[in-house]
Amino acid sequence: MSIFTVTAIIDGDTFDVTPQWQWNSQTGSRIRPAGYDAPELHTYGGQGAKDKLSRLILGQHVDLREAHRVNRGRLVCEV
8 A cells, every 4th residue: 555654543453544545445544453453442451552552653654555354444454
């Protein structure tokens, strides 16, 4: 795909990017990295996972590669 900037961390395995991605006639800003799963925010470890992801990529540039599908408005892809 291309290089995107991480603008927000939603939880430990979901984040938003700019500009919006386009894939299979769909567009959006929400990303879920393929093969990566973190606890939900309301469960043990959820906030810690979000905090760690924030420290790692918030404000950084990421390379979105092979897309797999759109799930709940999120592009599931290799990051």
